[in-house]
Amino acid sequence: MNLDFLFYPKSVAVVGASNKEGKIGNAIMKNLMNFGFKGKIYPVNVKESEVMGLKAYKSVLEIPDDVDVAVIAIPAKFVPQVVEECGQKGVKGAVVISAGFKEAGNVELEEKLVEVARKWNIRVVGPNCLGITNIENGFDCTFNPPERQARPGFGGIAFMSQSGAFGAAILDWAAKHEVGMSKFISLGNMADLDESDFMTYLGEDPKTSVITAYIEGVKNGRKFFNTAKKVTLKKPVVILKSGRTEAGAKAAASHTGSLAGSYAIYKAAFEQSGVLEARSMRQLFNYAKALAMQKPAKGDRVAIVTNGGGAGVMMSDGLLERGMKLAELSETTNEKFRKAIEEGKLPEHMSYKNPIDIIGDAPSSRYEIAMRYALEDENVDVLVVIALFQSPALDEGIVEAVGRMQEYGKPIVFVAPGGEFPEKMARRIEKTGVPVFETVEDGVDAVYALVKYGQYLEDTM
Amino acid sequence: MNLDFLFYPKSVAVVGASNKEGKIGNAIMKNLMNFGFKGKIYPVNVKESEVMGLKAYKSVLEIPDDVDVAVIAIPAKFVPQVVEECGQKGVKGAVVISAGFKEAGNVELEEKLVEVARKWNIRVVGPNCLGITNIENGFDCTFNPPERQARPGFGGIAFMSQSGAFGAAILDWAAKHEVGMSKFISLGNMADLDESDFMTYLGEDPKTSVITAYIEGVKNGRKFFNTAKKVTLKKPVVILKSGRTEAGAKAAASHTGSLAGSYAIYKAAFEQSGVLEARSMRQLFNYAKALAMQKPAKGDRVAIVTNGGGAGVMMSDGLLERGMKLAELSETTNEKFRKAIEEGKLPEHMSYKNPIDIIGDAPSSRYEIAMRYALEDENVDVLVVIALFQSPALDEGIVEAVGRMQEYGKPIVFVAPGGEFPEKMARRIEKTGVPVFETVEDGVDAVYALVKYGQYLEDTM
Numbered sequence: 001m002n003l004d005f006l007f008y009p010k011s012v013a014v015v016g017a018s019n020k021e022g023k024i025g026n027a028i029m030k031n032l033m034n035f036g037f038k039g040k041i042y043p044v045n046v047k048e049s050e051v052m053g054l055k056a057y058k059s060v061l062e063i064p065d066d067v068d069v070a071v072i073a074i075p076a077k078f079v080p081q082v083v084e085e086c087g088q089k090g091v092k093g094a095v096v097i098s099a100g101f102k103e104a105g106n107v108e109l110e111e112k113l114v115e116v117a118r119k120w121n122i123r124v125v126g127p128n129c130l131g132i133t134n135i136e137n138g139f140d141c142t143f144n145p146p147e148r149q150a151r152p153g154f155g156g157i158a159f160m161s162q163s164g165a166f167g168a169a170i171l172d173w174a175a176k177h178e179v180g181m182s183k184f185i186s187l188g189n190m191a192d193l194d195e196s197d198f199m200t201y202l203g204e205d206p207k208t209s210v211i212t213a214y215i216e217g218v219k220n221g222r223k224f225f226n227t228a229k230k231v232t233l234k235k236p237v238v239i240l241k242s243g244r245t246e247a248g249a250k251a252a253a254s255h256t257g258s259l260a261g262s263y264a265i266y267k268a269a270f271e272q273s274g275v276l277e278a279r280s281m282r283q284l285f286n287y288a289k290a291l292a293m294q295k296p297a298k299g300d301r302v303a304i305v306t307n308g309g310g311a312g313v314m315m316s317d318g319l320l321e322r323g324m325k326l327a328e329l330s331e332t333t334n335e336k337f338r339k340a341i342e343e344g345k346l347p348e349h350m351s352y353k354n355p356i357d358i359i360g361d362a363p364s365s366r367y368e369i370a371m372r373y374a375l376e377d378e379n380v381d382v383l384v385v386i387a388l389f390q391s392p393a394l395d396e397g398i399v400e401a402v403g404r405m406q407e408y409g410k411p412i413v414f415v416a417p418g419g420e421f422p423e424k425m426a427r428r429i430e431k432t433g434v435p436v437f438e439t440v441e442d443g444v445d446a447v448y449a450l451v452k453y454g455q456y457l458e459d460t461m
Numbered sequence: 462m463n464l465d466f467l468f469y470p471k472s473v474a475v476v477g478a479s480n481k482e483g484k485i486g487n488a489i490m491k492n493l494m495n496f497g498f499k500g501k502i503y504p505v506n507v508k509e510s511e512v513m514g515l516k517a518y519k520s521v522l523e524i525p526d527d528v529d530v531a532v533i534a535i536p537a538k539f540v541p542q543v544v545e546e547c548g549q550k551g552v553k554g555a556v557v558i559s560a561g562f563k564e565a566g567n568v569e570l571e572e573k574l575v576e577v578a579r580k581w582n583i584r585v586v587g588p589n590c591l592g593i594t595n596i597e598n599g600f601d602c603t604f605n606p607p608e609r610q611a612r613p614g615f616g617g618i619a620f621m622s623q624s625g626a627f628g629a630a631i632l633d634w635a636a637k638h639e640v641g642m643s644k645f646i647s648l649g650n651m652a653d654l655d656e657s658d659f660m661t662y663l664g665e666d667p668k669t670s671v672i673t674a675y676i677e678g679v680k681n682g683r684k685f686f687n688t689a690k691k692v693t694l695k696k697p698v699v700i701l702k703s704g705r706t707e708a709g710a711k712a713a714a715s716h717t718g719s720l721a722g723s724y725a726i727y728k729a730a731f732e733q734s735g736v737l738e739a740r741s742m743r744q745l746f747n748y749a750k751a752l753a754m755q756k757p758a759k760g761d762r763v764a765i766v767t768n769g770g771g772a773g774v775m776m777s778d779g780l781l782e783r784g785m786k787l788a789e790l791s792e793t794t795n796e797k798f799r800k801a802i803e804e805g806k807l808p809e810h811m812s813y814k815n816p817i818d819i820i821g822d823a824p825s826s827r828y829e830i831a832m833r834y835a836l837e838d839e840n841v842d843v844l845v846v847i848a849l850f851q852s853p854a855l856d857e858g859i860v861e862a863v864g865r866m867q868e869y870g871k872p873i874v875f876v877a878p879g880g881e882f883p884e885k886m887a888r889r890i891e892k893t894g895v896p897v898f899e900t901v902e903d904g905v906d907a908v909y910a911l912v913k914y915g916q917y918l919e920d921t922m
Contacts, residue, residue, distance in 0.1 A: 166775075169879040
């Protein structure tokens with residue numbers, strides 16, 4: 001399924017484009033014009049002759065050019081007629097922002113919309129959605145203003161959301177945390193295109209390396225399962241499914257009309273189709289960030305290198321509580337450590353039982369030795385590096401040292417708890433390709449995702 | 462137990478004070494001088510006549526003034542002799558930064574230290590610790606420089622840590638997240654003063670409203686249990702205990718020498734003594750922040766007001782998964798909502814079944830009505846307010862509106878997911894006394910702490 005026409009349109013019509021501040025059709029125009037989108041923009045407004053300095057048309061039919069995508073933000077009852085005109089015009093995709101369809105009890109109106117779209121072979125996003133965003137080319141037809149909802153930088157994580165509001169929060173959050181994203185889709189009512197269609201598309205999208213989603217219920221269970229099974233062999237899929245409890249399911253029913261169904265069935269379907277299930281927003285991003293930046297692990301044996309004993313203990317607990325193992329370092333590795341200590345390259349009071357505690361006064365050179373020994377050990381599948389940057393002994397050479405460790409081809413997760421200085425270092429380390437997390441528990445999530453997805457691939461392929 | 466002499470000293474001797482950059486005795490001097498501490502500082506150094514512009518003394522005995530606290534940062538083997546001199550001088554407390562005692566196998570040296578201290582009735586913090594900090598008066602004898610480890614503002618949360626490095630990370634983290642703290646104690650080897658002693662002191666400290674701790678193992682189980690049982694009746698105690706798993710316990714044994722003992726026993730002891738157990742750093746702070754800012758809940762029935770359906774569903778799941786309930790709103794409340802909708806004060810398509818979804822275009826006036834109705838309902842013990850600030854419809858009047866809700870005397874937890882704008886609003890809302898959290902899951906933690914501690918008090922008192 002190729003939906004490139006939706007995300008890389010050469011020309012877009014905005015039906016309901018408006019000069020009036022506060023109108024959705026005004027906000028969409030601004031967002032289309034403000035993030036670098038290079039395609040043509042054609043405002044459509046029955047009353048205005050010009051919108052935001054661009055010539056406006058009474059109907060898409062009047063536009064003297066091909067139109068790839070129509071973004072529709074007008075009262076619901078007029079939407080089917082506009083889609084009809086889009087069909088006559090040869091429009092390929094319609095993003096229907098308008099609410100007032102099935103979610104408001106107007107089931108027939110939504111059926112009518114789908115009927116017209118099918119007749120003309122138009123693919124529909126929504127209705128009742130926030131729009132879609134392609135971070136790569138700045139095609140952003142959502143309607144929240146940038147001063148309220150920042151846009152993330154370009155990166156490998158795609159996100160689709162059954163909740164527009166939560167989707168907006170996610171984009172805003174990703175921007176603040178400097179997590180790069182590829183594409184965002186507000187799914188809305190999924191009258192036509194649903195989560196499985198987008199999963200298929202994103203599975204083939206070379207700009208997306210991890211697919212993430214917030215859903216309350218899937219539209220078609222069988223289709224979802226078969227799609228997920230195929231896509232997860234190509235790239236990781238991480239889903240936050242809400243409506244897990246009775247109260248949550250009730251709330252979901254009144255929110256998106258999703259019959260959440262038994263959570264146990266979802267859980268089993270995720271498990272069997274290789275979908276990683278996140279239980280919270282932060283976990284969703286921890287999983288996604290790890291998988292976007294590192295290769296899945298070949299096994300569950302983790303080595304920890306730390307300059308703080310306490311953090312090493314907490315990391316050990318976290319890993320074991322999530323079903324992973326601490327790697328038992330080989331005799332060869334122990335011997336290497338013993339020799340380095342003898343030669344004065346490593347301090348006498350350190351512990352080289354895993355967690356490898358290189359103690360509080362460790363400079364980056366000491367990290368480098370310990371990281372190498374751990375990564376060279378065949379009993380180690382994943383390396384966790386914990387750095388408490390509050391210690392002034394830890395020099396900035398750690399950035400390059402960690403970067404060099406990627407030559408071993410084993411996944412690495414970095415944890416740097418604290419405030420501003422660690423955060424600054426984190427962003428620098430991430431430029432070398434190693435993901436950095438703010439807390440031990442976030443790091444545990446990251447390792448879990450790499451191990452769990454690796455296991456699934458191992459078991460399946 | 463009054464340890465005010467340790468945290469509010471009139472005069473401090475720094476034994477091992479140094480002019481040399483990079484020396485611990487230099488870093489301690491700087492920190493004592495840099496955060497507003499008004500007491501007298503007497504550097505002690507056998508070789509220097511002046512340190513950092515202050516007259517230096519060869520021994521504490523030469524200081525021509527009373528000395529309340531001696532901070533000791535010299536090689537371990539000289540420490541007992543210095544403590545002996547401190548005793549002769551009438552020093553009341555010694556903070557022993559020096560490492561090289563029990564943790565390095567030198568058990569006898571540590572026993573010697575304790576013996577001398579007992580003889581002179583000197584209370585000892587450490588040895589092998591990072592120092593202590595009183596945020597209130599700027600008395601900070603820790604040794605990490607501020608450019609690596611920021612200091613939080615003054616507030617009600619005290620923290621003690623068996624891991625100095627993790628303690629430093631916590632302070633740095635609290636500063637970044639603008640969480641106010643009262644006192645910080647790096648426990649070190651706990652040769653004399655232990656976690657129970659400090660718990661007793663902090664329990665009586667009027668500047669501390671919540672006591673938090675990171676521990677790997679307690680020094681004396683019976684003492685801890687009895688102390689906790691008393692203190693939790695006065696104020697909440699939140700503990701992050703690591704070494705819960707076999708691998709974690711092993712790592713703890715090599716880190717602090719703690720025989721972590723069976724985790725099941727700790728768990729039971731926490732439960733029975735009213736200690737809230739946090740499983741991660743973030744949870745520790747979520748619990749502490751909620752309890753520092755709001756009163757414990759009288760029950761477990763939670764109402765949710767939200768402008769985003771999805772976030773309401775996730776919050777419902779989170780609360781139920783942690784054993785809480787969604788409040789069933791009374792018929793009176795339903796009637797009020799119906800009336801307000803009829804009168805056009807609330808929108809037709811909103812849901813007033815809990816979660817109360819006032820939908821995406823809600824301004825603060827709509828929040829105010831919904832919050833009041835929820836808080837007036839006798840079936841509601843706690844109110845959760847979720848605001849997706851990405852919607853430009855939500856005006857800044859929400860700050861004052863939420864502040865006004867405190868008149869009902871029920872605990873309120875606010876959740877504002879996203880990036881910079883929500884964060885800015887969060888800090889403003891917190892000035893009214895309502896704690897704000899970044900994600901739904903953090904908000905769930907906050908409610909849990911208020912409910913769980915409230916239940917304990919209810920059952921015990």
